[in-house]
Amino acid sequence: MRPLRATVRLQLHADFTFDDALRQVDYYAALGISHFYLSPFLASRAESAHGYDGIDPTRVDSELGGEAGLARLVEALHAADMGILADIVPNHLAVGSENPWWQDVLAHGRTSEYARFFDIDWEQSGADGKLLLPFLGDRYTQVLENGELTLEWDAHRAAFFVVYHEHRFPLDPAHTAALLASADADADRDGPTPERFRSPETSHPERGADDPLIAATLARHDPATEEGRARLHALLERQAYRLAYWRTANDALNWRRFFDITELVGVRVEDESVFDLSHAYMLSLVERGWIDGLRIDHIDGLADPRGYALRLRARLEAIAGRRRALNGERYEDRRPIYVEKILGHDERLHTDWDVDGTTGYEFLDLVSGIQHDPAGREPLTRLWREVSGRTDDFAAEVQTARREMLDGALTAEFERCIRTVDALARLRPETREFTSPAIRRVLGALAVGYPVYRSYADQDGRPDADAEDFDHAMQMARSQLSAADAAWLPLLDDWLGGEAPGAFDEPERTLRLKAVTGFQQLTSPLAAKAVEDTAGYRSAVLLSRNDVGCEGAHFAYAPKRLHEANRERLASFPRTLLTTATHDHKRGEDVRARLAAMSEMSDVLVPRMRAWAGDQRLYDSGETPSGGDRLMMLQLLLAAWPLELKLEPDAEFADRNRQALNDFADRIVAWQQKAMREAKLASHWLAPDETYEQAGEDAVRCALSGGDLTRELAEAAALLDLPGAINGLAQTVLRLCSPGIPDLYQGTEFWDQSLVDPDNRRPVDMAARREALGSAEMPDSAWKHWRDGIVKQAVVQRLLNLRREHPRLFSEGEYLPLEAGGAYADHVIAFARRTPTLTLIVVVPRLSRVLSASSAQRELQWSDTALSLETLELTGSGDPWLTSAPVASSSELSLHQHLSDFPCGAWVWTS
Numbered sequence: 001m002r003p004l005r006a007t008v009r010l011q012l013h014a015d016f017t018f019d020d021a022l023r024q025v026d027y028y029a030a031l032g033i034s035h036f037y038l039s040p041f042l043a044s045r046a047e048s049a050h051g052y053d054g055i056d057p058t059r060v061d062s063e064l065g066g067e068a069g070l071a072r073l074v075e076a077l078h079a080a081d082m083g084i085l086a087d088i089v090p091n092h093l094a095v096g097s098e099n100p101w102w103q104d105v106l107a108h109g110r111t112s113e114y115a116r117f118f119d120i121d122w123e124q125s126g127a128d129g130k131l132l133l134p135f136l137g138d139r140y141t142q143v144l145e146n147g148e149l150t151l152e153w154d155a156h157r158a159a160f161f162v163v164y165h166e167h168r169f170p171l172d173p174a175h176t177a178a179l180l181a182s183a184d185a186d187a188d189r190d191g192p193t194p195e196r197f198r199s200p201e202t203s204h205p206e207r208g209a210d211d212p213l214i215a216a217t218l219a220r221h222d223p224a225t226e227e228g229r230a231r232l233h234a235l236l237e238r239q240a241y242r243l244a245y246w247r248t249a250n251d252a253l254n255w256r257r258f259f260d261i262t263e264l265v266g267v268r269v270e271d272e273s274v275f276d277l278s279h280a281y282m283l284s285l286v287e288r289g290w291i292d293g294l295r296i297d298h299i300d301g302l303a304d305p306r307g308y309a310l311r312l313r314a315r316l317e318a319i320a321g322r323r324r325a326l327n328g329e330r331y332e333d334r335r336p337i338y339v340e341k342i343l344g345h346d347e348r349l350h351t352d353w354d355v356d357g358t359t360g361y362e363f364l365d366l367v368s369g370i371q372h373d374p375a376g377r378e379p380l381t382r383l384w385r386e387v388s389g390r391t392d393d394f395a396a397e398v399q400t401a402r403r404e405m406l407d408g409a410l411t412a413e414f415e416r417c418i419r420t421v422d423a424l425a426r427l428r429p430e431t432r433e434f435t436s437p438a439i440r441r442v443l444g445a446l447a448v449g450y451p452v453y454r455s456y457a458d459q460d461g462r463p464d465a466d467a468e469d470f471d472h473a474m475q476m477a478r479s480q481l482s483a484a485d486a487a488w489l490p491l492l493d494d495w496l497g498g499e500a501p502g503a504f505d506e507p508e509r510t511l512r513l514k515a516v517t518g519f520q521q522l523t524s525p526l527a528a529k530a531v532e533d534t535a536g537y538r539s540a541v542l543l544s545r546n547d548v549g550c551e552g553a554h555f556a557y558a559p560k561r562l563h564e565a566n567r568e569r570l571a572s573f574p575r576t577l578l579t580t581a582t583h584d585h586k587r588g589e590d591v592r593a594r595l596a597a598m599s600e601m602s603d604v605l606v607p608r609m610r611a612w613a614g615d616q617r618l619y620d621s622g623e624t625p626s627g628g629d630r631l632m633m634l635q636l637l638l639a640a641w642p643l644e645l646k647l648e649p650d651a652e653f654a655d656r657n658r659q660a661l662n663d664f665a666d667r668i669v670a671w672q673q674k675a676m677r678e679a680k681l682a683s684h685w686l687a688p689d690e691t692y693e694q695a696g697e698d699a700v701r702c703a704l705s706g707g708d709l710t711r712e713l714a715e716a717a718a719l720l721d722l723p724g725a726i727n728g729l730a731q732t733v734l735r736l737c738s739p740g741i742p743d744l745y746q747g748t749e750f751w752d753q754s755l756v757d758p759d760n761r762r763p764v765d766m767a768a769r770r771e772a773l774g775s776a777e778m779p780d781s782a783w784k785h786w787r788d789g790i791v792k793q794a795v796v797q798r799l800l801n802l803r804r805e806h807p808r809l810f811s812e813g814e815y816l817p818l819e820a821g822g823a824y825a826d827h828v829i830a831f832a833r834r835t836p837t838l839t840l841i842v843v844v845p846r847l848s849r850v851l852s853a854s855s856a857q858r859e860l861q862w863s864d865t866a867l868s869l870e871t872l873e874l875t876g877s878g879d880p881w882l883t884s885a886p887v888a889s890s891s892e893l894s895l896h897q898h899l900s901d902f903p904c905g906a907w908v909w910t911s
Contacts, residue, residue, distance in 0.1 A: 001292040001335060002083040004575065005803050005810075006736075007037035008744045011583055011761050012061075013049050018069035022076045027770050029080040031793075032800020035292060036077060037085040037743060039583065041070065042282065045094050049758065050583070051087070052297065053094035053264065056101075057278045074290045083292035085336070088282055090269045090308065091301035092258040097168035102265065105131065107170040109240025117274050119256035119266035121416060127254045131241040134249035134262060135167055144233060147223035149243070151232060155208045160217070162236060164243070172239060179235075183216040247686075253412040258301065259525040260409040270303040275311060286335065287319045293336040295359060300341060300453045300524040303517045307458065309353040312337060338577055342528075344452035345551045349573065350465055357569075357576020360743055361549025364580050366565055367731045368544055368592055369557030370829065373847050376599030377541070377555040379606045384541045387613045388628035394552035397539040401530035402448040404680070410526055417518040418443060424495060424511045434488055442481060442488050446496075447519070449476025453527045454520040457497025459513055470497070536586065537679035540632045543639075544595035547586045556599070559829050559846065562734075563817035566831070570739035570815050578735045581745035581752055585760060587639070588752035589745075593731060594639040594724030600849040601719055608716055609634050617709050618702050624695040626682060633672060633696065637703060639724075640668070640753050641717035643787045647710065658706060665704040669697045671755040722858065723848050725751075725786055726903045729795055730829070730844035733882075733904045736799040737833065737842045739815055749796045750789030769793065779882045780902035783858060798881050799906065802840075806908070809838045816872070818843075820895070822865035827851060828895065830867055839874060839909040841887075843867065843899060860903055862895035869893055878907030 008028055010021055021036060028036070040051030043061045051061070060067045077083055095102050101114040109115070109131070110122050122129055136143045143149055143164070152163045160176050162169040171179075207214055221235065222228035236243060244252070249262045256266030269275045285291045294312070299305045316335050336356040341349060343362045349355075381392045391397065406414045418439050425434040450473040455466040462470060474493060478486045496519050501512035536546035546552050569576060581589040598605055612618065613630045625633075645660045673693055676683040683689040704710055728751065736742045745752070747764035750772075754760035772790040779798060782791035803810050813833035818841070820828035827847050833840040845851060851860040870891050878887035887893050887907050899905050 357573035360579035445477035459502035461500035462497030588754035593727035597723035
């Protein structure tokens with residue numbers, strides 16, 4: 001395989017296909033990228049914008065160009081000595097008529113060969129052995145009465161379907177034959193026997209809807225008549241599924257889904273046969289040499305993440321062995337496996353999964369944390385409390401949100417877990433007094449108190465690495481429960497992995513393992529829904545600390561935390577991905593950088609934001625929208641303010657500015673609507689409050705109408721321009737030089753001022769990026785016109801090419817934190833990467849406001865701040881990679897001399 005040095009994440013869809021990606025190979029090769037990190041490209045729903053709604057893992061999506069299109073892209077990449085890192089989705093598939101496996105289960109029920117593929121509880125009480133399908137827009141009887149359910153004939157498949165808007169629900173094939181036979185019997189009592197219709201798919205493929213028997217059958221089930229509705233109802237009652245109102249999903253669903261998304265069904269990849277069928281095609285692409293590595297989506301959703309990862313590693317090792325034997329070539333044994341995994345505060349990725357690391361959210365959190373000024377927390381917190389009326393305790397917001405999720409969006413998953421524990425309790429006399437209501441209270445308290453996404457207990461019990469997190473959950477639960485309920489906690493501790501399920505006889509062994517799995521597959525979506533999708537939109541002391549993977553309860557980190565994490569990563573997962581922007585981020589990496597700069601400017605910005613939060617030019621009501629929503633809007637307006645937008649009085653710019661303001665307003669309005677609904681306070685995805693949302697939109701459009709208020713906001717946003725740009729460059733340099741594999745998100749080599757999806761998936765202006773790259777301008781030169789983003793691209797290209805020239809320096813180089821001395825020593829982050837023959841020194845600023853004479857001055861005032869280099873025992877001079885001047889001294893690096901005209905530096909010594 002091609003050496004993995006740096007990846008670029010590309011979002012594939014019908015408007016950006018394999019051929020579109022192919023046309024960018026030369027650009028990314030020149031930038032220094034080694035691998036295209038592609039979004040899921042196996043067959044997904046028609047017009048999917050992301051690929052995470054897969055329908056068939058045995059083929060490439062035709063909308064992207066099919067296998068032929070992928071082959072063309074692979075050929076172009078290999079010609080440029082590049083490869084592909086593929087994003088795969090083992091946890092779930094999309095339900096619906098496009099998914100052949102799902103349709104087969106609907107038609108045949110538990111006798112379907114695919115029934116075991118999906119995580120379905122056929123025995124769930126109240127389901128009557130059927131698969132609940134909560135896809136109706138109203139109660140079933142009302143939908144039936146309205147005539148919205150109709151029986152239709154598919155001539156191509158020679159089968160009847162019940163159709164409801166875009167949904168097509170198949171019938172048991174035996175019922176199709178019986179329906180035709182019944183219609184035939186009605187037409188001619190002396191006619192052919194039913195046997196002739198038992199295989200309509202093969203016997204009568206030519207039948208169309210105008211066939212007399214087909215037409216008669218459809219007429220007999222016409223929902224416009226009472227008789228027809230009765231027959232249609234009777235027919236549906238005989239199917240393996242039950243149609244239901246969509247609002248019943250959260251209460252009664254009897255199959256696992258992805259989070260609370262009822263259109264995505266959980267896949268049982270823990271079953272080896274399911275694993276093999278769902279992975280065979282992708283692994284065949286690996287064996288052909290088309291795929292160099294795999295990214296595993298949402299591994300925490302799986303029943304057994306460790307077992308899954310080890311099985312996948314075994315398949316990759318077997319492929320490597322076959323390729324060596326077949327080709328007799330030197331073949332790199334280890335193709336990387338990356339897991340999408342959000343690590344909690346102080347949580348570590350398990351080292352016994354045989355994976356190469358995560359997708360890098362924890363690095364995003366680290367860089368964000370060190371760029372926040374801890375002194376800004378108090379004034380920003382006070383502002384939040386005063387204006388929003390809500391707590392600034394992010395952890396408390398998470399706890400509240402977790403309880404709400406158990407009582408709402410994740411009730412079905414919670415109840416399923418309760419039933420398993422209840423069955424376990426009934427096994428023994430000494431535990432049968434652990435009643436269902438008590439189980440609900442105790443298990444709920446334990447789930448709410450769980451501090452990270454999940455534990456990883458299996459048949460061998462709970463790993464030692466998870467003990468601290470489980471103990472924390474026990475303590476939290478104990479503080480919330482009565483003494484009587486808390487007395488059951490040690491029992492749950494044992495059942496949920498404290499004792500190895502494999503040590504017990506059946507049926508207790510199976511029930512214990514089912515309880516462990518159920519609890520772990522509950523806490524994972526519970527954490528995601530409560531933290532990312534709820535608390536992150538309710539508590540916003542500063543939105544930059546509420547992004548995916550960030551620790552909202554921790555406002556700022558000391559640089560020491562970054563250094564410790566870098567050294568640990570080099571020792572444990574030296575090839576893990578490092579990211580600061582993803583397809584899932586809530587705010588673009590440079591929006592977060594500007595928000596972080598706000599923490600340095602609380603003295604200037606807090607009074608203005610307090611005034612704007614109550615400004616009658618923005619709001620018709622004193623209460624709507626809420627104070628919290630107002631502050632979040634103001635933060636985003638300032639942080640995402642387009643750098644090219646200048647409110648010039650000259651008429652030449654008037655039309656351009658008006659359009660730019662309108663476009664910006666549209667983006668903020670779309671973000672705000674999503675934020676309001678995710679918060680689930682004044683509005684909700686399931687029950688949108690259009691009046692409330694309109695009040696928010698009105699405020700945004702007033703703010704960006706182009707008048708005096710717009711100019712005030714523009715003036716405040718300008719204060720963030722240079723500090724935000726410096727932060728943006730610093731986080732870029734840290735990502736490209738820290739231990740790990742840097743990941744670039746599409747388009748972010750220029751300033752990334754995107755918001756939450758779909759805003760962060762907008763088309764990228766590749767022509768502008770190509771033109772800029774062709775100029776080959778040095779970063780310190782491009783800094784003079786920094787607003788156009790070329791300076792960031794120049795930094796990316798220079799450092800990626802440094803990685804290409806000296807790969808071992810980054811893959812194996814020792815990591816040495818460096819201390820600065822002088823007036824602004826606390827505003828420096830510096831480290832060295834070293835091999836026996838090379839030394840790289842990296843220096844970036846933090847909290848740069850104090851280094852600038854004004855918010856518009858590019859030059860930094862470092863005074864006597866310097867790095868001591870004596871302990872490195874360097875000889876000769878260091879060659880510059882971001883600036884123009886080499887470091888001649890081997891004992892000291894003066895920041896005044898080397899980082900006044902450009903904020904970041906990288907120098908290489910060769911010995």
